Amino acid sequence: MGRLKLATVWFGGCAGCHMSFLDLDEFLIEVAGQIDLVYSPIVDCKEYPEGVDVALLEGAICNEDNLELLHKIRARTKVLVSFGDCAVTGNVPAIRNQLGPDNTTNVLQCAYIDNAQENRRLPTHDGIVPALLARVVPVHEVVPVEHYLPGCPPPADRIKAVLTQILAGKPPHLEGAQLKFG
Amino acid sequence: MAAKTLTVDGRQISAENHTTILQAATDAGIKIPTLCHLDGVYDVGACRLCLVEVKGTTKLLSACTTRVYEGMEVTTNSERLQKYRRMTLELLFAERNHTCAVCVANGHCELQALACELGMDHVRYDYCSPKWGVDATHPFLGMDHNRCILCTRCVRTCWHIEGAGTKNVAGRGTKSYIINDLNEPWGESETCTSCAKCVLSCPTGALFHKGATVGEMERDRSKLAFIVNAREKKQWVV
Numbered sequence: 001m002g003r004l005k006l007a008t009v010w011f012g013g014c015a016g017c018h019m020s021f022l023d024l025d026e027f028l029i030e031v032a033g034q035i036d037l038v039y040s041p042i043v044d045c046k047e048y049p050e051g052v053d054v055a056l057l058e059g060a061i062c063n064e065d066n067l068e069l070l071h072k073i074r075a076r077t078k079v080l081v082s083f084g085d086c087a088v089t090g091n092v093p094a095i096r097n098q099l100g101p102d103n104t105t106n107v108l109q110c111a112y113i114d115n116a117q118e119n120r121r122l123p124t125h126d127g128i129v130p131a132l133l134a135r136v137v138p139v140h141e142v143v144p145v146e147h148y149l150p151g152c153p154p155p156a157d158r159i160k161a162v163l164t165q166i167l168a169g170k171p172p173h174l175e176g177a178q179l180k181f182g
Numbered sequence: 183m184a185a186k187t188l189t190v191d192g193r194q195i196s197a198e199n200h201t202t203i204l205q206a207a208t209d210a211g212i213k214i215p216t217l218c219h220l221d222g223v224y225d226v227g228a229c230r231l232c233l234v235e236v237k238g239t240t241k242l243l244s245a246c247t248t249r250v251y252e253g254m255e256v257t258t259n260s261e262r263l264q265k266y267r268r269m270t271l272e273l274l275f276a277e278r279n280h281t282c283a284v285c286v287a288n289g290h291c292e293l294q295a296l297a298c299e300l301g302m303d304h305v306r307y308d309y310c311s312p313k314w315g316v317d318a319t320h321p322f323l324g325m326d327h328n329r330c331i332l333c334t335r336c337v338r339t340c341w342h343i344e345g346a347g348t349k350n351v352a353g354r355g356t357k358s359y360i361i362n363d364l365n366e367p368w369g370e371s372e373t374c375t376s377c378a379k380c381v382l383s384c385p386t387g388a389l390f391h392k393g394a395t396v397g398e399m400e401r402d403r404s405k406l407a408f409i410v411n412a413r414e415k416k417q418w419v420v
Contacts, residue, residue, distance in 0.1 A: 182288040
């Protein structure tokens with residue numbers, strides 16, 4: 001087998017999972033020798049490539065861009081890992097679901113009109129600003145997911161445990177405290 | 183007192199008459215998961231996590247409300263039970279808004295801990311995301327319905343340890359919720375003694391001390407068992 005083609009993706013989340021990924025410190029150097037990082041917020045690549053082996057998906061699915069990209073990723077990737085609580089549960093981004101079917105209007109109104117100091121208007125621009133989905137959903141509600149890596153964010157040693165198992169060609173398995181949400 | 187002999191997971195154990203399966207197993211060092219049982223108050227079988235198999239019936243029985251009998255054969259951890267427990271746990275997470283990352287009880291929550299213990303890495307059901315409020319009318323205590331699993335520990339504690347009878351359950355099914363008195367704001371309750379024993383009893387972040395922020399809501403539940411033991415047996419065991 002050649003070098004593992006790894007992608008990391010940032011959907012609706014705070015990037016904390018990616019910060020935790022960078023927190024792998026010297027293990028990153030070890031990993032760098034065994035993988036090709038083909039797509040990531042820290043890689044200059046605009047189009048998600050074909051034939052990706054493993055993708056770590058951070059964030060919940062919140063808008064139409066997320067949805068479209070996720071379907072593309074599923075079609076082009078062997079193994080998907082829901083990376084962090086937002087991807088696994090919806091977590092904080094999904095709190096707006098509690099506001100009911102009109103939540104997209106409510107949250108935008110609250111953020112851009114009611115609490116705005118100036119320039120009170122909704123950000124709309126077809127083809128540039130993606131529309132919010134009526135319901136924020138975890139990744140596995142949209143496409144099948146192979147593995148789950150919970151945590152907000154998952155601590156670096158938990159990410160390391162999963163990556164080490166994947167690199168060894170084993171299905172990653174976490175248990176006990178390594179599965180803690182939050 | 184008459185003792186009963188029973189088999190739990192192939193192990194012969196003995197227990198006093200009228201003991202529940204949960205108590206007998208716990209005394210014998212066999213752990214059965216539960217979220218609604220609380221030492222010091224009676225059991226109601228609300229959470230359904232302690233379901234066990236008993237030979238002679240195909241029904242699953244809650245270990246906390248089923249009493250032992252002579253020759254009883256109990257299985258506490260079969261594949262079937264694991265399947266149902268995981269399902270029950272996931273339904274609890276899907277029913278309300280358990281956002282661990284921003285919860286006062288993060289790291290000190292029995293629901294969260296049980297999810298780790300039972301290997302719950304995700305919830306297979308769609309989240310209901312219901313709209314529930316927070317009652318913050320009490321001067322120093324708060325009730326967040328989003329985190330409530332309706333175990334009714336607080337109700338039993340309020341009625342039978344404190345004897346105030348402030349906490350009750352209103353509604354039906356998934357619309358059930360904990361109320362104060364006849365559904366008044368907690369801060370306006372005339373019966374609440376502000377003893378905060380309900381907060382001690384709560385397994386999640388549903389009841390909390392105001393001012394506690396994410397992960398700060400720790401509690402010492404053994405204080406409740408201490409009070410009951412002192413009252414009933416006149417033993418002041420610290």
